[in-house]
Amino acid sequence: MSDEAVPPAVRLVRDFVNTYEPQVDEESLTTPDRLRDWFAERQLIPTDTRLGPADLALAVTIREGLRAVLLGHAGHRADPTAVARLDEALAAVPVRVTLAGGGPHLHAADDTAAARALAQVVDAIRQCAQDQTWARLKVCDRDTCRWAYYDASRNQARRWCSMAGCGNYVKMRRAYAARSDRRRQAPTDGPAPAN
Template sequence: MALVQAFLNTRFNLMADDHGETFTDPEALVVWLASRGLVDERPDLTEADLVRAIAIREGLRALAFANNGRPLAAQTVTQMRRASSGLQVEVRLESDGPEFLAGDAYGVEPALGLLIAVAARAKVEGTWQRLKACPGRNCGWVFFDHSRNGSSRWCSMKVCGDREKSRALYWRRAERRG
């Protein structure tokens, strides 16, 4: 799941000054996929591959927001279905048991199929709903909820939680004054 979490957080390039999009072009996507061992060779990806990868990522992020209580828009569900339609994953019996593989196929599809398969496995294991997107203003960071009862809402109480708490306090005080 750390892999899926890392994929979802490519929305924020922490190395860039503006913490903007990591996948700014197909080459940036290839570099990331290669760094995670999701592609063997460096495939020549197209703009269409980039668009699809981002659509898959945003679909998974919408699900991570849903895991944190934000309802899914019907349009988002349609987009998610369209983007993920036809993706496949290879399964193999390896020495340490059955495994999902990114496969030897060339291109972005096996990598995207593997990422979704890992998320599906987490759902079977009961850990998927713990992958949550933070609802903090200007946040959206995806985190794994390690709390005992799965009730964490913010990426980090120190940053977003405190910020939201102090904002709620501010408004309560403002209302009292008003």
């Protein structure tokens, strides 16, 4: 599926979660300036905005809480601690409803740059729920990956970020384990040992 076919709100949430790639332990949001740059590239805040360490910590907590929720969308048990931290972090992003612009959306009630940017991420979650795309946002079933993706399959049963990559890897490991199991359980040919 091309990225253009992914709804913009879904893309924002997915890309935000994917600022950390567990499989290679690669963190994109290493400093407040990197967080600012990420938000600015998506036109959520001006490029000359100053963010601090507390803003970065809040954003990372929200991101990892979202990853836990998306793991639940993929049929796994979401880490309740991460979800509780997410709820606490979201309480630190006060939003208000506005009807300006043709429909209800959420805006930051606080005028700090971080609040404005994170409120747009929160509004993207609201948009996903409204468009019924929220449950289609998932993280990869491969334990070491956990990359966020949009499940556009008809029956919403997709399990991996990529069938060619993670899906193939998991299926090959399962097939190898099944073959090894069958070999261990197969009776050995040959005469029984004499007493």
